Amino acid sequence: MRRQLIVVSNRGPVSYARGPDGERISRRAGGGLTTALRGLLSLHDVTWIASAITDEDRTLAGETLDESTREGAGFRLRLVGHERQAYDRFYNVVANPMLWFIQHYLWELAYTPAIDAAFHAAWDEGYVAINAGFAAAVLEELDDQPDAAVFFHDYHLYLAPRFVRNAMPDAALVHFTHVPWPQPDYWHVLPQHIRHAIHDGMLANDVVAFHTERWRQNFLDSVRDIVGDVPAHALTAPISVDCDEFERLAESEQVLAAEAEIVARRPDKLVVRVDRTDPSKNIVRGFRAFELLLEAHPELRRRVGMLALLDPSRQDIPEYAEYLGAIQREARRVNDRFQEFSWLPIELEIADDFPTSVAAYKQFDVLLVNATMDGMNLVAKEAPLVNTRNGAVVLSENAGAHAELGDWVESVNPYDVEAQAVALYRALTLGEAERRRRLEAIREHVREHDVNAWIERQLAVLDAIGASARR
Amino acid sequence: MRRQLIVVSNRGPVSYARGPDGERISRRAGGGLTTALRGLLSLHDVTWIASAITDEDRTLAGETLDESTREGAGFRLRLVGHERQAYDRFYNVVANPMLWFIQHYLWELAYTPAIDAAFHAAWDEGYVAINAGFAAAVLEELDDQPDAAVFFHDYHLYLAPRFVRNAMPDAALVHFTHVPWPQPDYWHVLPQHIRHAIHDGMLANDVVAFHTERWRQNFLDSVRDIVGDVPAHALTAPISVDCDEFERLAESEQVLAAEAEIVARRPDKLVVRVDRTDPSKNIVRGFRAFELLLEAHPELRRRVGMLALLDPSRQDIPEYAEYLGAIQREARRVNDRFQEFSWLPIELEIADDFPTSVAAYKQFDVLLVNATMDGMNLVAKEAPLVNTRNGAVVLSENAGAHAELGDWVESVNPYDVEAQAVALYRALTLGEAERRRRLEAIREHVREHDVNAWIERQLAVLDAIGASARR
Incomplete structure (x- = not known):
């Protein structure tokens, strides 16, 4: 069954530049996520939403581009243009190192992090704003294909699902976390409204998925501790290799x-x-x-x-x-x-x-x-x-x-x-x-347990919850 | 009801020195634990076991000394003499900073701690040895007063309860942790056999107690994760003021x-x-x-x-x-x-x-x-x-x-x-x-909720489990 899927991740599968003669050059990203999702691209009807990174990307932001994998499978790519300062704060202040360091237990805590006005501004005007930008792009795509399931990826996109859910209560939303999920005490490093927003954003999904039972269990513990609720579906699906x-x-x-x-x-x-x-x-x-x-x-x-x-x-x-x-x-x-x-x-x-x-x-x-x-x-x-x-x-x-x-x-x-x-x-x-x-x-x-098993596991759950997801 | 109690803590309520004329001087320790336990000393029949710290302490190690509080309540004090090098490793390598830093989430983990041969030796020949020394002293006291309940205190004494339990299956053992109890992931900083020994030592008690529900719940989670078992009685008893x-x-x-x-x-x-x-x-x-x-x-x-x-x-x-x-x-x-x-x-x-x-x-x-x-x-x-x-x-x-x-x-x-x-x-x-x-x-x-409430709470539980503790 060919499905309509909207994949959302910070880094996209393709980035653009200008060549020596001024022609547009596309460069395939080497990252694991693109490789892992290649099977998805060849079998389903995929729209991929990602950040515009390069100057050339930015000129294409907002359009929906026709792209194809090395094997010739077609997919649509939509780049989201962010304000530069907002993206810097989102990426270099909040996502890395703050969230990355929390999710890998890397703060020494005696001296760092010192959450200051600059960090609060980076959260409000960086992380929240960029997630809202992603959500707006997702909602525009859902206008065209309201039955598409949306696959959010990783720690860059904890808030976007809530923004989408608020605007479209019936959307089918899945979030996959590629990094460890720490236990609740360590989430308490973040101010209360921030740790709450992250967990609340996760709860806006129909399905949340993790690589291992350990991270899944940690997520259930922390969302219970911080929001007092648990998601309908939290599953493990270990990513793998083609x-x-x-x-x-x-x-x-x-x-x-x-x-x-x-x-x-x-x-x-x-x-x-x-x-x-x-x-x-x-x-x-x-x-x-x-x-x-x-x-x-x-x-x-x-x-x-x-x-x-x-x-x-x-x-x-x-x-x-x-x-x-x-x-x-x-x-x-x-x-x-x-x-x-x-x-x-x-x-x-x-x-x-x-x-x-x-x-x-x-x-x-x-x-x-x-x-x-x-x-x-x-x-x-x-x-x-x-x-x-x-x-x-x-x-x-x-x-x-x-x-x-x-x-x-x-x-x-x-x-x-x-x-x-x-x-x-x-x-x-x-x-x-x-x-x-x-x-x-x-x-x-x-x-x-190859990469196709990883994808199938997530799609199967989407089928199983199909009815409830499209309430 | 006047009870026989054996209190065990690293630092004791009194320490000794030689005065200018060669006479023995006793100095009351200012620490919170002595103050907190003063009510216990005046109401019950207490033997306190603690480390010999000073040179003069060491000359008294192994004897049972008659001491009294400022208010004149009598108690017995027994100082445990440790080998200097073993005590240094126990105190300055294992207990502080390693256990303290783990229990307060203070390692940055990217560089430190680096658990090396010196740390393994400090564990085996320091922490384990000192705990065995404490256990031996407890067992000697229990020979004289086999019905006494033993109150172990804090992160210095995680292993002593198991040594005592192995030698005296019927002993009544209580452990109070005065520091936070972290969640299981953070205990995983320690090598498997060490984190297991700590939790297994805690399980040797009839009752384990913590200041708050948060630390108690964290303990239940970590002991389940690391040993796969939970204690019969884990309670909260917030320490307080006289x-x-x-x-x-x-x-x-x-x-x-x-x-x-x-x-x-x-x-x-x-x-x-x-x-x-x-x-x-x-x-x-x-x-x-x-x-x-x-x-x-x-x-x-x-x-x-x-x-x-x-x-x-x-x-x-x-x-x-x-x-x-x-x-x-x-x-x-x-x-x-x-x-x-x-x-x-x-x-x-x-x-x-x-x-x-x-x-x-x-x-x-x-x-x-x-x-x-x-x-x-x-x-x-x-x-x-x-x-x-x-x-x-x-x-x-x-x-x-x-x-x-x-x-x-x-x-x-x-x-x-x-x-x-x-x-x-x-x-x-x-x-x-x-x-x-x-x-x-x-x-x-x-x-x-003063310090007497803290003591009463623990004694009440000891009563309640009396039968099972003296199996």
Whole structure:
């Protein structure tokens, strides 16, 4: 059954620029959400609403553009033009770092955050205004297609559902949260009217969805605590990978070229990590754990190397800029201590280079995913799928992926650097049969629970509540 | 009914030293717990078990000493001698800052804590060992008085109840937690075996008690999450003040002298805060809020002053030493900005000076208690009891006292400096009748729910479970 769907997310699947000769160029966004929703685009009648980011985007704001996926599936794209100052406050003050830091338990609370007049203004004139702008665009689209179901995505869009619901009580609204949902005490960092508005906005949806039972349960606890009510439908639907597409990608020319480079210089055993330079990714402690491994096991020096492929992230935000500095300092410290001959303990590449990441996925002996908190973490699903060395996975117990893959990984407490060093050693010395058994179990699980299962799960619930959603 | 009780706490009610002529001097500890338990000492047959802290204490360790309260009530005191290194690890590595920071949500988590081999050793050879030492002392006392009920206190003693229970399945054990209990996600900062041991230790008690329903509910959630079980009896019993004693104290010579000094130099309107220099007390943001008040209301300059009486706390722990530095820097910054003529906006006194604190309680026009998290906060109960100026209270919604006093205070979100500035202004400009009404309501509540009510509540539950506790 082909449905009418309106997908709403801050970043869209396509962004525009002007080429050297003044012609319009469209650039597909690499983000996980577009990739994950590709199946939706090919099977259903989708209108995607997203922020106009570039200058060229802004000139197109308000129009409904005909776009298509790389595979040729058509969809409509509507860009929402925001006032620049409002968008900056929405994105760089409220969504990141405030909401991101709350949802990943990253405030130290003794000194920061200090919620001041500037933050209150950023909420009112930034986050609220941008959400109202998104809601207005959704309502215009619903005027044309009143039976379309609306899929809101993530922590940028907690308020838009309430604005839409108030104007259109019968709309079918779904919200998916891609990040962790913290427990109620931590939401209390926000002023009462703000934490209430966020939870009230979530309750305006017919369905809210989370990656794991842990985040779903936390949401039910916090919405009960803060609003005193719970939603009709709160479900778990773990995001996943388009396996065929990913395996094709792993054999692409770009990835093969990058892989050849890694093979040419790799040490005997390769520990790989692939992350954005985000404080929640726990990169500094990861390097410290690797140092403790080398300290405890001199026999591994010159034989094991860590390849850290890090995509620089949100450098307009001081906490992120500082974290990137701390990452570089920590890698340098470990390298200064142990580097000898041509062996560099930690090879750090700070770049947005997806082909090299996929190449590293194929080449790891140990994959380290030690996030302090993570909604899902797709690296833990993607990398085992294409790995060629029966690599082992060290996985944080606070990553959403751990709920699915926990039986086949070395589980670690992300704050415990000693335990991470021990887990790295165990992963490096695990017998080949056991490594193969685990890797195959992970692959089987990911193939069975792929990205289409994620989409189907949400659509099925939409069917089930169809009657009530269209009250 | 006179009962046999064994009270167990890290700090005892008395500590010993050698005087100038080599004679033994006993010094009564000023801490809240001794004061709170004074009623218990006078009515029941109490043996108190506490750590030997001073050198002289250590020479007395293992003996059972006959002691008496200031009022002449006799009790027995038993000091537990600990190995110095073990005690340092127990106190300065595990209990503070680790457990304290977890229970007050004070870790930033991106960089700290980094749980390393030193921390694991501090747990095994410090916290576990010291708790075992306490348990051994309890068991020896229980040999003499097998029907005595044991009252464990606070975050220093989470494991001792399990050690006692294992050796004496029929013992009657109660644990009171004086600090907040965080929600389960935050306990997950600790390695699995450590968070499990803490919750399992709590489950070894017949009764566990907390100041508020919020902390009690959080405990039930975390013990269910981490151990999968809940205790038979978890109750709330908000600690409180010995009102008569406190009012007598307010008229003592020492307090009257200190009050005269304050009166001689006080500005027209006085904002008072009295705290330990603990990151959870939120002193830096309090100064910032006071700055915002002066910025927004030039008419208040030279008329309003803040008196901050701060007891230096735990200066052996780097986070605490740094916090004291930040307090001084922030006060200096605000003073440098606004100070004129003889008017100093913030008067900072860093000293352990209880008489001056009580004098300030009598003299405040506004009392500021803005803790980021606080188990109870007795200042919010003590100060209104003796205030002579119909002063108003600005109180953090995260202080346990807020659950009782919330209707009669200006409530603030402790992270919101803008809201705190607004609340200070409201409190300063509240009409006298309303201030009097609120202050009287607080006093009436505190008198009705005094420290004896706190003790009776716990003893009553012990009676009720008597049969099952002595299975």
